[in-house]
Amino acid sequence: MSKAIFEAFDGYQGIVDEIDFSRKHGVDYTVYRDSVDQQINLLHPSRISLRVSDIIVESPSTKTLRFVSQDGYLPPFLAGQYIAFFLEVGGVRTRRPYSLSSPPNQTGYYDITVRRVERGRVSNYLLDEARRGDILEGSGPSGHFYFNPVFHDRTQVCLAGGSGITPFMSMIREAVECGLDRTFYLFYGNKTLDEAIFHDELGRLSGRFQNIIYVPVIENPPGGYAGATGLITGDLIMKTIGDVADKTFYLCGPQGMYDFCVPELQRMGVPLRKIRREIYGPPAHIWEDPAWPREIKAEDHFRVRVAGGKPIDARAGEPLLTALENAGLRVPSLCRSGECSMCRIKILSGKVFQPAGVPVRKSDRQFGYVHACVSFPIEDLEILT
Amino acid sequence: MEAYDAVVIGAGNGGLTAAAGLAQKGLKVLLLERHNIPGGCATSFCRGRFEFEVALHQLSGMGTTERPGPLRMLLASLGVLEDLTFVEMKDLFSVSMTDGFRLTLRADKDQVISELEQRFPHEKAAIHQFFDLVYAYANNMLAAFFFKDPAPSREKYPVLYSHAFKPASEVLDEIFTDPLLKGLLSVYWGYLGLPPNRLSFAYLAMLLFVYIEFKPFHIKGGSQALSNAILNRFLSNGGTARFNGGAKRIIVENGAVQGVVTDDGDRIQTEHVVSNASQITTYAQLMDRENIPDQVFTEMGGRSLSPSAFTLFVGFDCEPGELGITGSTNFLIDSFEFDDRIFSRMRSVDITDETMVLSCYDVADPDFSPAGACQANIVTLKYGEPWMRIPPARYHSVKFQCAESMLRRVEAIFPGVRTHIEELEAATPLTHMRYLGHPEGAIYGFEQYTKDSMFFQPGRYAPIEGLYFASGWIGDCGFQPTLNAGMSAAKSILKKLDAA
Structure with a gap:
């Protein structure tokens, strides 16, 4: 059928005139370029470059690290939110979230307060290695643990x-x-x-x-x-x-x-x-979970193949995300507590243990997706990141 | 260098069906998505024990297994039907006003007419005249275009010829005198983004027709289930999907697509690109200006950005009935004047007596939220541009103020909702901008004026060989049209390859 039949519809000429007029006085979309990204970066940058401007000793085991922005801009946040740091510790690329302890009205810097923890690879690194002037990469502020005036009590x-x-x-x-x-x-x-x-x-x-x-x-x-x-x-x-x-x-x-x-x-x-x-990291002793399969020990090892690649080694008692990072794979993550869904991966074969209450979308469960930060391998796995 | 038969940029509805449609025919396809999850608009997010549906209010075009509609057939052809459960909504919609007015229309032509006759006896003849016109228009349209009549004429399709380019309000004004009735029958304008005085009758008529004839549906697990199912089929047909990284550049040489550079800097060789991103992003950000004929920007310059939306996602610790919510789809309306006041409200940040839709999926699907709980998705259309002028430091407080105003409007109709809130999240035009990547957060892409309909625009085609579009930006917006757009883009590529 010839498309031109609409030229015979009532009102056709009026539409043609409207098109001519609107093009003549139209929008110049060539200038849009990356304007969407620029606008969003004011609120939700995927990365910010932060410089340690001060280190405050709070107690023998705790320090506050104060960060200023390398480019002079810090996005606003709500009191209670966190940022994640992207770090390389001991040759392993990883990320860790830290709640901001400075108030949002202090727009000149972000504070995080870090306490020494047993086996806390990143926290201990920040306590022992970070120096004034160091540059760290961080995420934009994130998280849902804040006062919501619409329905929270004063x-x-x-x-x-x-x-x-x-x-x-x-x-x-x-x-x-x-x-x-x-x-x-x-x-x-x-x-x-x-x-x-x-x-x-x-x-x-x-x-x-x-x-x-x-x-x-x-x-x-x-x-x-x-x-x-x-x-x-x-x-x-x-x-x-x-x-x-x-x-x-x-x-x-x-x-x-x-x-x-x-x-x-x-x-x-x-x-x-x-x-x-507030979310607070993956369970530290997952094998003590009442639903944990008794026959599996925390130290048991399993083989994980990522998209048909070389198998990597993963420990049952450790989140799958950690094993992937230790093997040098880049898996995005933010909250590392099961909530933000950034480390969502697909399990093609094998089983992982997930503690109860992890918010995974219904259809993600149907199609085998898990949040790697709170998934613990209990069989050999094949996955897709 | 990695090489693919086609690269699809974006895993929204259009990108997903394009990718799945191509992979199904054995093509080697790479799907790139900036986010960590497929779907674009067709997605969900979790807060507490709730999984909130983001965008799907009423799925059109499904029809029943006995009488399948075009969307059911499309999904069947992709092989995803068995992975999904569809829930039919028995109601077309309910309308509620602060003065206590309530009306529910069942998704059945005779029941709609008889209910309206009872409520508006003085407009009895007009009601019949209106629905006769809507059906005549839809049947004319389908015969001429969907079934591709080789010799259409004004004699065969008089209503198509006379009404295709008429504004909806003009038709309603001709037929009805009661402003309330006119308002009720044009309430679906919110699904299209243009108020009735600017919307063409054609869009309104087709929407009423498809919802009544093929019934409105929802999906178990929400629209994310649909996105996951299509992606799953794509993967099982050998497709490659990369998340957390989109396309940085489309490489064009001598007027033809040669490849794509990803956000990670990988150079991919391909002769076919389906862009699920907007034409604005595709042309102005992903391509070099010298590769684009001037005509592209001239044509696009005549089009305007659709509104974005302000949306509240609320999880309640009780069943819908306890809140007084008895329908799945509830339009809250207080003003029926077909004038540009609607427009000026959409152009302001604050919320007063705007028309809004409150969808409560738990009414049709009691399993949607956890047992004993329910959720509401409440949305009103707002242009994104005024939001872009809010200083970042003020953003959160403005967002909370708007959420509060919206909740007050809901409370005026469903008193007591506030005492049951367990989770509440607001999405502003900037949120939509963030997750969709659309300029000004325009949820419907370009506005759908008659001048922007399929007759007058390039649709999925580009003046660059091998480049196709599949999204709500190329024509009609909504789930059915965008899913369809991806299939059409896939077919265009397959046809081109067949011919070669």
């Missing part, structure tokens, strides 16, 4: 464990520095008192501002310690906050803290929708 009950204090530092600093209409109850659990990062600053802020209530909770207190001791229990929380109405609860710390505190909160009558949990 009274925030925060439960922190160990280095899980960092996102709350950003939130509390922002609140006091900007005079925000928010109240913080901060329960901060540590094994010993001298492990409590920012203890002095939090004590000072709590003394000065009525809306900052700081409750350190020490598991093994020194003799004669007058403050709260043991774990962060429902009773302690209730005694401090009075009632659970009009309050949103935020948790950031190791898995053990969630396992203990979430049931405590529920026992207090806090509905699940009021409980916000």
Whole structure:
């Protein structure tokens, strides 16, 4: 059929005139070039070049690294968000997320606060090797652990464990520095008192501002310690906050803290929708998961073939992502806790163990996709990155 | 150097069907995608225990197994039907107003007419006249174009000749007097991006026709399931897909495609490229200006960017009924004037009484969200340009303010929703810009004025040998058209290779 039949449709000439007119006064799209990327980079750059401008010793085991932008621009973030660093440590390219501990109103720099951890390859590298003037590559700010004014309560009950204090530092600093209409109850659990990062600053802020209530909770207190001791229990929380109405609860710390505190909160009558949990890395001892296959040992090794290539070696007790990185493969990642889906890979054959509750899309499950950062090999695998 | 029969840039709907269509015929195909997941718009994301559907509201063109529509046939030809479960929506849509007005239309012609007759008895004759016209137009259109009548004429297809280029509002004004009824019957304009005074009757008529005749559908697992299924078929047919890296440049020599340079700097040899990216990006970013005839930019310059959208994704800790939500597709409307006020609202950042659609997939598919929970995708159209002028430091607070305004509008119709929110995420025009790579976050590509319809534009073709387009930018937008666009691009390449 000749396409030209539409030339006989009523109103055809009017359309032709409209086309002539709109082209004559049209848009010059040649100038668009990479304008989309440039616009998005203001908010969500895939990479930022950061220079260590200062290193602040917080405690014998903890340092704050302060970063300024090499090109002078730092994208905005929400208190509680993290950035990931892209590093090469011991000849292995890897990435690690760190919550920003500086407040978002401080637009000149980003702070991250790092504590020494057992087998913490990257954290220990940052503590021991990073020097002023070093340049590190980082991601743009990311993450969903922040105050959302649309549906969170203005009274925030925060439960922190160990280095899980960092996102709350950003939130509390922002609140006091900007005079925000928010109240913080901060329960901060540590094994010993001298492990409590920012203890002095939090004590000072709590003394000065009525809306900052700081409750350190020490598991093994020194003799004669007058403050709260043991774990962060429902009773302690209730005694401090009075009632659970009009309050949103935020948790950031190791898995053990969630396992203990979430049931405590529920026992207090806090509905699940009021409980916000920050991600905190892959489970450290996955083989202790109740669903872990008993016949598999943490030290068992499996062979992983990537897209038909040479097999690489992977340990059952270690996230598949780590094995891939150790073998020199480049797999993108951000949160390394199962949430962001950046390290999504396809399992062609073999099985991995995934802890319960990892947010994997339904159809990804159907077609064999997993998040490599929280997948543990329990058979020989063939995968597609 | 790596060599492929074809390189497909972008794994959105059009890119996926193009790639799968070519690989199915034995071609060696490379699919490049900047993101870590296929789908483009047709995707989902997780927050807490919810997986949020991003873009699919009502899938058109499916039809039933007994009476398959064009999309079902397309998906069958790609071999993905058995991997997917489709859920038929019994309602066309519901309309809710803050004054308490509620109306639900079933996806059935006779039931739509009888419901409207009951509610608008003074417009009884007009209602029949309108649907007769919609069906006459659709049947004329299908006979002339879909079934390719070799000798069409005004005598055979009078409604096509008289109505193809008429604005929707003009037709509605001619037939009806009640502004509310006119508003209800043109509420689907939001799926097309142009208000009824600028939208052609042809688009509105075809949309009503396909939804009523082939029924609106949703997919178990959402649109991501569709994207994953097509990609899976592509891979099993020997296709190569690379994620987390797109194309940096299309190499053209002597007016013909010679290859592609990837974001990683790999040079790929190929004589065929299907671009699932916009023509703007393809021509202005991926290609050298001297390889592009001036005519390309002159033609494109006459077209304007469609709106983007502001979208709220809300996870509730209760079932839809508890929120008062009884329909899958709910249009919230408060204004029915067909004037450019709609336009000026779309051009402003703030949200007041805009028309919006709230889709609650759990109504038709109770498994969509976790047991005892449900989700809503609430969207209103907004141009991206004003958002680009917000200083980055202000961006998050403006985003929260708009989310709050939108939620208030929803609360006015479904009181109590706020007390059940478990997760809430907002997407602004800049979010759409980020994930789609579309200039100004234009979700529908170029605007779909009559002058931009298939009769007047180059569609999938480019004046560069071996380059084809497959996306919502080349003509009609939406799931069915973009999936179809990819198949058409694949067919063009296969035909060219057959001829050689």
